[in-house]
Amino acid sequence: xxxxxxxxxxxxxxxxxxxxxxxxxxxxxxxxxxxxxxxxxxxxxxxxxxxxxxxxxxxxxxxxxxxxxxxxxxxxxxxxxxxxxxxxxxxxxxxxxxxxxxxxxxxxxxxxxxxxxxxxxxxxxxxxxxxxxxxxxxxxxxxxxxxxxxxxxxxxxxxxxxxxxxxxxxxxxxxxxxxxxxxxxxxxxxxxxxxxxxxxxxxxxxxxxxxxxxxxxxxxxxxxxxxxxxxxxxxxxxxxxxxxxxxxxxxxxxxxxxxxxxxxxxxxxxxxxxxxxxxxxxxxxxxxxxxxxxxxxxxxxxxxxxxxxxxxxxxxxxxxxxxxxxxxxxxxxxxxxxxxxxxxxxxxxxxxxxxxxxxxxxxxxxxxxxxxxxxxxxxxxxxxxxxxxxxxxxxxxxxxxxxxxxxxxxxxxxxxxxxxxxxxxxxxxxxxxxxxxxxxxxxxxxxxxxxxxxxxxxxxxxxxxxxxxxxxxxxxxxxxxxxxxxxxxxxxxxxxxxxxxxxxxxxxxxxxxxxxxxxxxxxxxxxxxxxxxxxxxxxxxxxxxxxxxxxxxxxxxxxxxxxxxxxxxxxxxxxxxxxxxxxxxxxxxxxxxxxxxxxxxxxxxxxxxxxxxxxxxxxxxxxxxxxxxxxxxxxxxxxxxxxxxxxxxxxxxxxxxxxxxxxxxxxxxxxxxxxxxxxxxxxxxxxxxxxxxxxxxxx
Amino acid sequence: xxxxxxxxxxxxxxxxxxxxxxxxxxxxxxxxxxxxxxxxxxxxxxxxxxxxxxxxxxxxxxxxxxxxxxxxxxxxxxxxxxxxxxxxxxxxxxxxxxxxxxxxxxxxxxxxxxxxxxxxxxxxxxxxxxxxxxxxxxxxxxxxxxxxxxxxxxxxxxxxxxxxxxxxxxxxxxxxxxxxxxxxxxxxxxxxxxxxxxxxxxxxxxxxxxxxxxxxxxxx
Numbered sequence: 066x067x068x069x070x071x072x073x074x075x076x077x078x079x080x081x082x083x084x085x086x087x088x089x090x091x092x093x094x095x096x097x098x099x100x101x102x103x104x105x106x107x108x109x110x111x112x113x114x115x116x117x118x119x120x121x122x123x124x125x126x127x128x129x130x131x132x133x134x135x136x137x138x139x140x141x142x143x144x145x146x147x148x149x150x151x152x153x154x155x156x157x158x159x160x161x162x163x164x165x166x167x168x169x170x171x172x173x174x175x176x177x178x179x180x181x182x183x184x185x186x187x188x189x190x191x192x193x194x195x196x197x198x199x200x201x202x203x204x205x206x207x208x209x210x211x212x213x214x215x216x217x218x219x220x221x222x223x224x225x226x227x228x229x230x231x232x233x234x235x236x237x238x239x240x241x242x243x244x245x246x247x248x249x250x251x252x253x254x255x256x257x258x259x260x261x262x263x264x265x266x267x268x269x270x271x272x273x274x275x276x277x278x279x280x281x282x283x284x285x286x287x288x289x290x291x292x293x294x295x296x297x298x299x300x301x302x303x304x305x306x307x308x309x310x311x312x313x314x315x316x317x318x319x320x321x322x323x324x325x326x327x328x329x330x331x332x333x334x335x336x337x338x339x340x341x342x343x344x345x346x347x348x349x350x351x352x353x354x355x356x357x358x359x360x361x362x363x364x365x366x367x368x369x370x371x372x373x374x375x376x377x378x379x380x381x382x383x384x385x386x387x388x389x390x391x392x393x394x395x396x397x398x399x400x401x402x403x404x405x406x407x408x409x410x411x412x413x414x415x416x417x418x419x420x421x422x423x424x425x426x427x428x429x430x431x432x433x434x435x436x437x438x439x440x441x442x443x444x445x446x447x448x449x450x451x452x453x454x455x456x457x458x459x460x461x462x463x464x465x466x467x468x469x470x471x472x473x474x475x476x477x478x479x480x481x482x483x484x485x486x487x488x489x490x491x492x493x494x495x496x497x498x499x500x501x502x503x504x505x506x507x508x509x510x511x512x513x514x515x516x517x518x519x520x521x522x523x524x525x526x527x528x529x530x531x532x533x534x535x536x537x538x539x540x541x542x543x544x545x546x547x548x549x550x551x552x553x554x555x556x557x558x559x560x561x562x563x564x565x566x567x568x569x570x571x572x573x574x575x576x577x578x579x580x581x582x583x584x585x586x587x588x589x590x591x592x593x594x595x596x597x598x599x600x601x602x603x604x605x606x607x608x609x610x611x612x613x614x615x616x617x618x619x620x621x622x623x624x625x626x627x628x629x630x631x632x633x634x635x636x637x638x639x640x641x642x643x644x645x646x647x648x649x650x651x652x653x654x655x656x657x658x659x660x661x662x663x664x665x666x667x668x669x670x671x672x673x674x675x676x677x678x679x680x681x682x683x684x685x686x687x688x689x690x691x692x693x694x695x696x697x698x699x700x701x702x703x704x705x706x707x708x709x710x711x712x713x714x715x716x717x718x719x720x721x722x723x724x725x726x727x728x729x730x731x732x733x734x735x736x737x738x739x740x741x742x743x744x745x746x747x748x749x750x751x752x753x754x755x756x757x758x759x760x761x762x763x764x
Numbered sequence: 765x766x767x768x769x770x771x772x773x774x775x776x777x778x779x780x781x782x783x784x785x786x787x788x789x790x791x792x793x794x795x796x797x798x799x800x801x802x803x804x805x806x807x808x809x810x811x812x813x814x815x816x817x818x819x820x821x822x823x824x825x826x827x828x829x830x831x832x833x834x835x836x837x838x839x840x841x842x843x844x845x846x847x848x849x850x851x852x853x854x855x856x857x858x859x860x861x862x863x864x865x866x867x868x869x870x871x872x873x874x875x876x877x878x879x880x881x882x883x884x885x886x887x888x889x890x891x892x893x894x895x896x897x898x899x900x901x902x903x904x905x906x907x908x909x910x911x912x913x914x915x916x917x918x919x920x921x922x923x924x925x926x927x928x929x930x931x932x933x934x935x936x937x938x939x940x941x942x943x944x945x946x947x948x949x950x951x952x953x954x955x956x957x958x959x960x961x962x963x964x965x966x967x968x969x970x971x972x973x974x975x976x977x978x979x980x981x982x983x984x
Contacts, residue, residue, distance in 0.1 A: 557807040558861045560787065564956040566937045568787075577811055627860070629811045 088150050088165040088211055089370040091361050096369055098153040099388040104146045104167070106384040110440050110738040113138050113145050119742050121749045142174030143167070143212075152369075157219075159353040164214040165361075171209050178205060194362035196355070201347040206358035213361055217350040221342050374433045378450040378721070383437035384738065391432035432457060440738035444709070444729045451722040458720065460500075463493035465674050465717035470542045470587045473641060474670045475659020476650060477546050482687060483679035484546040486670045491541040495532035499523050538594070542587035544670075548647055550687040553579040556626040578691055579629050583645040594637045618651050675715040675724070681708045699751045707732035707744065783808050783931040786967070791939045792873075796901050799869045800876055806862040813862050830859055837864075843882055844868070849875030873897040904983040908936060910976060918971045932967035940983055948980035 092099055116122055117138050127136075138145070147167035154161050168174050175188075178197060188197040196206035206213045360366060369375050369388070379386050434451040453461055469488040477484050506512045506519045555577045560568045588594050598619050605612040611622040619635040634651045636643040643654050653659050662670075669676045685692070685705045692701040709729025715722060734740040784806040792798040806813060819827050828836070837855040844853045849871035857864045870876050877895045898907040918926065943958035952963040961981055969975040 555811050557810055558805065558863060559807065560785075560803070560805065562937075562962065566939070566955045566960045566962045568789075568937075575808065627810060627814050629815060 087370070088148060088167060090368045091165055091211075091213075091366055092150060092152050092369045093154060093360075094367045094369045094372050096152040096154050096388075097390050099369060099375075100151040101379070101383075101386045102149040103381075103384050103386075104144065104148050106382070107440075107738065108146050110384065110736045111742065115739075116742065119746050121745055122742070140173055141177050142170040142172065144169035154357075156357065157349065157353045158222075159217050159219040159349060161218075161353060161357060162216040163357065166212045166214065168207065168209065168211055171207060174207065174212060191355075191359065192363055194358060196358055198351070202350050204351070204354040204358070206362065208362055213358060215354045215357055217354045219346050219349040219353070221346045221349070223342055223345075374452055378433065378435035378452055380437040380448070382439075383448075384440050385438040387436040389434045389436075391434060440736055442736050443731075444727045445737040445740075447726040449715070449722075449724040449726070452720075460493065460497045461717060461722060462720075464490050464497070465722070466490050466493065467541050467674065469544070469670050469676075470640070471671065472639065472657065472659060473542055473544050473585050473587060474667060475662060476544060476583050476585050476643070476653070477662050477666060477670070478548050478660045479663060480549070480683070481680070482547040482549055482684045484544065484666075484670075484677070486545075486673075486676040487541075487543045488674050489541040490536075491539050492532050492536035494541070495530070495535055499527045502526075534590075537589040540587050540589060544583075544585045546583045548581040548583065548650075549683075550578045551581050552576045552690065553625070553629075553631065576690065577629065578688070579631070579646075581646050583643060583647060583650050585641055585643045585645075587640055588637070588642050589640060591637050591640065594642050598635050598637055617655050669712070669714055673714040673716040675713065677711075677713040679711040681705075681710060696751055696755045699755075700748055703744070703747050703751070707734070707740065783928070785933045785935065787935045787937070789937045789939070790897070792899060792906060792941075794901065794941045796872050796899050797870065798873075799867070802866040804864040810860075810862045833857065840883065843886070844879050847875060847879045847882060850879055873899050904942070906938060906940070906981040906983065908938070908977060908979045908981075910978050913973065914971055915973055929967050929971060933964060934967050934970055934977060935962065935964045936977060936979075937962050938979075938981060940981075942983045945982040945984045947982075949976065949978065951975060952979055 089101070114137070117127075126138075144167040149167065150165040152163050152165075154163065188195050191206075194206050194208045196204055198204055202217050204215045204217070206215070375388060379388055432451060432453050434449065437448045437450075439446045439448070451461075467488045467490040469486055474486070477486075503516075503520055503523050506523070507516045512519055553576065554574045556572050556574050559571055559573050561571050562568050599614070601610075601612045601621075602614055602619075613620050613622075617636070617638070621633045621635070623630050623632065625631050630646060632646065632648075634643075634645050634648065636645075636651055636654045638654050639657050641654060643650065645651060666678070669678070682705050685701045689701070692698055707730065709731050711726070711728050713724065713726040715724030717723070728737070730737045730740045732740070732743075734743055784804060785808075787801075787803040787805065789801040789803075790798060816822055816827055817830070821827060834857065837857060841853055841855055844850055851869045851871075853866075853868040855864065855866050868879075874895075876897055880896050881893055895907075895909050898909065899905070918929070937960060939960045941959070944954050944961055947954065947961055949963060951965060952961050954961055961979065963977065963979060965975050965977065970977055
């Protein structure tokens, strides 16, 4: 009886597990980037049925998915009510972009797949999952619960490393070493990859630290001529899917030769080399992809969802969220770059140093960032959080220890189009620069071994450069305001014709938009800034520009008929450096007064390190004269009615850099997510209608 | 002309909603000799072009400098001067108003055709030796032909680049010693003295083949 109860409980739990499994558990903690689409939250905002009722979705999305336009997305087998994840991972020198898609009907999903994979490639069954190859770098695995789409890219370091002077490079059947006088370079072969594959056939656990992955670098350190000779005795191993055409090196040319011209035999050898490298690349990509599938479906994954950082900055209630590990992203970017296009340079110019081993890694900055997107009723909101560790945490605190100057904030006029205010601590920035420079230079393989000298040089630089003086000159408070767009008359030349079509050159005028803006920054060293503002006076005549001292401010006058701007003013007064097109602003600065800024704007500027706002309606209104063609006018009218203000704020809160960006939505939309579909639909209809009308006109 | 048009149009492309006019004028005598003038007027966009000329690149396009444009024009002059029957070839570029004028005299319209072929041949495209102009002194029939179709090239442009053609125009004026009897292109107009024919079309209509610049003009 007990046995039956235990079995019953186990069955219930396994059933429950299969329904409640969160795909986040399948994402390893060493992923560099994770994107989540919350199925539950999205389906509350817009059902699949409603989404596919938009014609542009059927026309474009269905086309991409190669789905019959009469079919519903609900018949793709994908469970859109569950969360979909995508992540980026670097494994065995291969960059993998993985999508995890929950399934509700595997047979329907397979039907969708059938149309996409080459007919000759049949699905293969593995322990606990099946998979199919869509392309050399594209694999799909699945079981009854979820599908895993993998895009993999192996930057084969030898792809651009053909040795024109040695035909040993074309030996393909075994592991081998390309030798020149300076370096020993072990080269990947398909055989070696397959050997690795055999070893890793058993499911392995995806864990950090990342060093568990067998990267190409590991092989390189063991590479030597001796090893290569030893390995050449192994019988060639041929992959079932990757058939290698063996190219035998010409015995007479088996030693390194220098041939000045490229004959057809050499060309054939070169082509064989590239072909071989492509096959090696494909084999590596396949191996890494299958390893990932094995681990995901049958292994144990140390999930990123369990890490404190992820939990702290990712909000499960968001419709969509993104998680970025800057350090890993940087490492992968540099690794990619170094192992790819710069690989030849590495071998030829830098001797035996491997830049790949020491690619800049983000310099221990320990930055993790998140983006949580919410599609609310009347606005779309994006919350950004950046969390750091070590030195970086202290740096952030110091950098954000700054407040915008109140008199600078007063330069925002009430009916402005937009503004951007930034307040950062320049001195902290300058000080961090030395740390960063030491860390960056120290991470460079060719400089790293001279770290003591480099550190000495950077310390000397720190002594010479007076960051306090820099901070006095520019403490870190900046503001840009776009007051408005004014119309101005501009002359141009045209031709008129008399009754006999004889032409006459005439000067006409037309109206053009001219920006009215102000840039201001704080200074504690007015004398120095005044010297800078005075300098152009001396050279104005020789350089033929109209720059004058107007008593308290400077004026640069442009040829009004030729330029969008008429004048720019420069003022240094009361701890401010102001560059503006507005005489009103000049007068206010001289009198140390300002605009009456509304409370919300004032608070946003003074309470945040970054504050940004665009009044979309006002911007489109003032751009009106430029958007006067049929479709542009209709589209701008639609946007003016439906899009509200765009606001961004950022400051340091709870030890994290936290920012919020909102885009307000007007008009008749169920929510801001639906608005995006409605907007795309409306714009498509405007363009379509215009096209039809113009075609009718022509016919 | 194509060689000069490329940097000029590139400049135009770089500024959104720029506009330009191409004016082609031929004065043809009864013996088939005459003069040709092509004007590229970008004056309406001069404020934007002034700004763009100060930049190195805009929207991924390299901005040619005044010197580069002049060099291109000089190279074009050299190419055309070697065409038999073409004389007094000159290109004048006014960077104040952004107007470029190309003037030359010809012994026969076939010389002009040869010049156009030579310019077109500098492009990467394979082109056939087709006539752009023809005049038969016996039948007194003047023809403006067009064998260059650019619709496919236009379709490949980005939406922003396409925008510059939205308000561009093409004007042709053909002037004769004798009076015009009839014209084949309904969009063209005959002057009061009946000795000139003018055709003004939106560039976009020509590019998209909605309207043609082709015209057969029968002289009396």
